[in-house]
Amino acid sequence: xxxxxxxxxxxxxxxxxxxxxxxxxxxxxxxxxxxxxxxxxxxxxxxxxxxxxxxxxxxxxxxxxxxxxxxxxxxxxxxxxxxxxxxxxxxxxxxxxxxxxxxxxxxxxxxxxxxxxxxxxxxxxxxxxxxxxxxxxxxxxxxxxxxxxxxxxxxxxxxxxxxxxxxxxxxxxxxxxxxxxxxxxxxxxxxxxxxxxxxxxxxxxxxxxxxxxxxxxxxxxxxxxxxxxxxxxxxxxxxxxxxxxxxxxxxxxxxxxxxxxxxxxxxxxxxxxxxxxxxxxxxxxxxxxxxxxxxxxxxxxxxxxxxxxxxxxxxxxxxxxxxxxxxxxxxxxxxxxxxxxxxxxxxxxxxxxxxxxxxxxxxxxxxxxxxxxxxxxxxxxxxxxxxxxxxxxxxxxxxxxxxxxxxxxxxxxxxxxxxxxxxxxxxxxxxxxxxxxxxxxxxxxxxxxxxxxxxxxxxxxx
Amino acid sequence: xxxxxxxxxxxxxxxxxxxxxxxxxxxxxxxxxxxxxxxxxxxxxxxxxxxxxxxxxxxxxxxxxxxxxxxxxxxxxxxxxxxxxxxxxxxxxxxxxxxxxxxxxxxxxxxxxxxxxxxxxxxxxxxxxxxxxxxxxxxxxxxxxxxxxxxxxxxxxxxxxxxxxxxxxxxxxxxxxxxxxxxxxxxxxxxxxxxxxxxxxxxxxxxxxxxxxxxxxxxxxxxxxxxxxxxxxxxxxxxxxxxxxxxxxxxxxxxxxxxxxxxxxxxxxxxxxxxxxxxxxxxxxxxxxxxxxxxxxxxxxxxxxxxxxxxxxxxxxxxxxxxxxxxxxxxxxxxxxx
Numbered sequence: 001x002x003x004x005x006x007x008x009x010x011x012x013x014x015x016x017x018x019x020x021x022x023x024x025x026x027x028x029x030x031x032x033x034x035x036x037x038x039x040x041x042x043x044x045x046x047x048x049x050x051x052x053x054x055x056x057x058x059x060x061x062x063x064x065x066x067x068x069x070x071x072x073x074x075x076x077x078x079x080x081x082x083x084x085x086x087x088x089x090x091x092x093x094x095x096x097x098x099x100x101x102x103x104x105x106x107x108x109x110x111x112x113x114x115x116x117x118x119x120x121x122x123x124x125x126x127x128x129x130x131x132x133x134x135x136x137x138x139x140x141x142x143x144x145x146x147x148x149x150x151x152x153x154x155x156x157x158x159x160x161x162x163x164x165x166x167x168x169x170x171x172x173x174x175x176x177x178x179x180x181x182x183x184x185x186x187x188x189x190x191x192x193x194x195x196x197x198x199x200x201x202x203x204x205x206x207x208x209x210x211x212x213x214x215x216x217x218x219x220x221x222x223x224x225x226x227x228x229x230x231x232x233x234x235x236x237x238x239x240x241x242x243x244x245x246x247x248x249x250x251x252x253x254x255x256x257x258x259x260x261x262x263x264x265x266x267x268x269x270x271x272x273x274x275x276x277x278x279x280x281x282x283x284x285x286x287x288x289x290x291x292x293x294x295x296x297x298x299x300x301x302x303x304x305x306x307x308x309x310x311x312x313x314x315x316x317x318x319x320x321x322x323x324x325x326x327x328x329x330x331x332x333x334x335x336x337x338x339x340x341x342x343x344x345x346x347x348x349x350x351x352x353x354x355x356x357x358x359x360x361x362x363x364x365x366x367x368x369x370x371x372x373x374x375x376x377x378x379x380x381x382x383x384x385x386x387x388x389x390x391x392x393x394x395x396x397x398x399x400x401x402x403x404x405x406x407x408x409x410x411x412x413x414x415x416x417x418x419x420x421x422x423x424x425x426x427x428x429x430x431x432x433x434x435x436x437x438x439x440x441x442x443x444x445x446x447x448x449x450x451x452x453x454x455x456x457x458x459x460x461x462x
Numbered sequence: 463x464x465x466x467x468x469x470x471x472x473x474x475x476x477x478x479x480x481x482x483x484x485x486x487x488x489x490x491x492x493x494x495x496x497x498x499x500x501x502x503x504x505x506x507x508x509x510x511x512x513x514x515x516x517x518x519x520x521x522x523x524x525x526x527x528x529x530x531x532x533x534x535x536x537x538x539x540x541x542x543x544x545x546x547x548x549x550x551x552x553x554x555x556x557x558x559x560x561x562x563x564x565x566x567x568x569x570x571x572x573x574x575x576x577x578x579x580x581x582x583x584x585x586x587x588x589x590x591x592x593x594x595x596x597x598x599x600x601x602x603x604x605x606x607x608x609x610x611x612x613x614x615x616x617x618x619x620x621x622x623x624x625x626x627x628x629x630x631x632x633x634x635x636x637x638x639x640x641x642x643x644x645x646x647x648x649x650x651x652x653x654x655x656x657x658x659x660x661x662x663x664x665x666x667x668x669x670x671x672x673x674x675x676x677x678x679x680x681x682x683x684x685x686x687x688x689x690x691x692x693x694x695x696x697x698x699x700x701x702x703x704x705x706x707x708x709x710x711x712x713x714x715x716x717x718x719x720x721x722x723x724x725x726x727x728x729x730x731x732x733x734x735x736x737x738x739x740x741x742x743x744x745x746x747x748x749x750x751x752x753x754x755x756x757x758x759x760x761x762x763x764x765x766x767x768x769x770x771x772x773x774x775x776x777x778x779x780x781x782x783x784x785x786x787x788x789x790x791x792x793x794x795x796x797x798x799x800x
Contacts, residue, residue, distance in 0.1 A: 023760040027756055027761070030750075034778075037746050186735070195732070234525075236586070238586070240587065262590035263590070264729075265729065272732055385731060386732075392728060402717060403714075403721065406713065407714060410713070
């Protein structure tokens with residue numbers, strides 16, 4: 001009873017193993033991955049729920065959300081497909097490697113003369129001479145082309161067997177291994193790594209960053225400071241260079257300094273800072289023009305936020321209070337503006353709005369003095385992508401494995417040849433036959449070439 | 463003589479070569495075929511000179527960079543690679559009929575680059591994201607892959623013509639095939655030619671009709687005429703093998719292209735893979751060709767099914783190349799300007 005059960009179990013495991021060792025499954029999985037991946041390129045991924053609701057409506061939103069289509073490459077079912085593919089790859093590889101192990105790692109490769117005699121891919125010619133010396137003449141030609149060779153006697157005469165590229169049979173396993181290595185690297189990255197960002201104005205520093213996927217704050221363990229940020233443009237208006245001068249500080253001391261540009265990040269303690277974006281900051285300092293209504297004189301003065309400026313002609317003082325991205329005027333958004341307070345000599349302070357887009361806006365106030373922004377130095381913040389990915393070297397290793405593996409698998413082959421010499425009186429019949437596990441057409445050519453060369457070799461020595 | 467002028471002349475040279483290959487094939491004129499080869503070689507040489515000159519010109523303008531930085535330059539390089547790969551195949555297979563199906567693709571790529579509005583042929587300075595040593599490696603490997611797949615598309619089409627109708631074809635395939643064709647043609651006329659779906663339908667419908675008219679007429683053709691047309695093609699088995707070899711070559715380069723892109727992305731954006739639409743589509747293409755290779759090597763698929771897969775694969779290539787411009791993402795450099 002017990003033993004019957006265990007054989008049943010075995011066959012169940014066997015059946016599962018067999019179904020995972022099927023190439024049909026591989027094809028189904030590859031095509032499913034290809035087909036489902038399309039979805040995520042049609043639906044923008046990881047956007048705000050509101051945007052999706054607006055596009056798809058309530059019902060579709062619920063369905064898509066349930067299927068994880070808004071972050072589909074991280075959804076359970078997409079991950080399950082990848083996992084199935086990995087299991088499939090591993091099982092297939094083990095299954096096939098077991099079968100070919102003996103061929104690949106045989107110390108003395110076995111040759112079977114009848115197999116070569118039956119090959120379609122063979123060339124025969126007649127040569128003068130009927131002794132082993134023919135073989136001695138052929139051997140150097142063959143050894144130049146094939147790493148392994150040996151001679152043997154056959155029932156009809158002599159034979160040289162030669163082969164090369166036995167280990168190239170492993171190429172496909174290298175490719176399969178590389179896929180597994182890539183995914184392990186990705187997994188390491190997603191468990192032990194992070195992806196975040198931090199925005200810094202010139203002079204600002206931060207010791208924490210914000211994570212991209214959940215918006216949480218993460219402490220860095222050191223301080224990152226932006227010493228300077230510059231944007232350069234071409235004459236066409238296209239951006240030329242974004243350059244952030246960064247310093248890393250530990251306990252207040254600068255331990256590392258570097259200017260980063262796109263494609264050239266700063267790396268420190270496994271954390272990398274990439275130049276990723278930039279944006280406008282409120283200007284620190286502006287040049288204000290005060291126009292006196294009484295005399296028509298224009299006075300230009302520098303002003304900084306919070307510092308009162310005394311206006312000539314005893315017109316009072318003016319203090320910039322703040323910068324706002326969206327100023328409001330009677331319910332209309334008038335864009336970026338400074339808000340300030342004008343305190344005339346003998347009356348109540350008034351709020352003054354100075355929009356950057358409309359320089360003569362303040363004229364409408366019809367006060368004793370008309371204030372306008374004459375000039376300001378634009379200030380930018382730098383947007384840094386901050387990431388840590390300890391799996392990246394594993395992934396790179398996987399990349400190298402994959403390229404080497406694909407090259408070996410498709411462009412190298414295990415080639416075996418056999419040259420048999422059958423003496424007939426004073427002449428010999430020579431058969432050159434060859435086979436390879438891949439690129440049979442190329443092998444056919446090779447066998448013909450070799451036969452041609454051997455035939456010439458024989459006549460040369462005559 | 464500047465590079466733009468040379469490259470516009472090359473468009474016509476490729477067009478002439480394609481025409482001569484087709485002429486030589488249909489009217490069985492070996493002399494025209496020989497001439498076609500020479501014209502193609504001249505085209506390839508001129509194309510090479512044009513690319514190098516453009517490179518030199520960019521340095522003279524003080525914004526020196528390899529000429530692989532926008533849609534125009536990539537199309538020019540695409541045509542160059544197709545012409546090169548085809549000429550190698552012509553030598554190896556010793557058959558010029560393949561030229562009738564591949565050189566026109568090189569011509570169309572060049573013509574599209576020169577004629578489509580929104581593709582600027584001016585040499586533009588590099589934006590910060592493209593200033594990297596990976597630019598050359600990434601673009602060159604990707605486009606060698608794309609060009610190999612374009613060639614495999616041409617050879618796959620030849621195979622299907624040569625083999626003709628499958629005797630045991632099922633009815634649903636009879637309906638599915640024209641529908642698939644229409645969807646693909648519609649998609650690509652929308653992506654490549656016009657800005658809205660209504661116009662795309664107006665273009666796609668007659669194109670499909672012409673195609674099926676041609677198929678219909680071919681079937682009605684007298685047997686000896688058909689034999690003459692298809693007889694000059696290489697043997698079906700050789701076409702199948704050639705298609706496979708070119709696909710292998712393309713697959714190797716597509717893999718290197720995706721990998722170099724990943725390494726570049728990691729040094730520019732801090733991540734090697736981000737499921738950006740272009741990245742995803744290149745992976746979809748990779749999956750399709752990986753399927754083809756597994757089906758052929760492990761399941762013994764040959765002939766028609768492989769030929770169809772290589773057509774679908776090339777559609778994925780085209781979508782990776784052009785279609786992605788309709789979708790949001792980071793790879794905007796290769797896009798049309800508005």
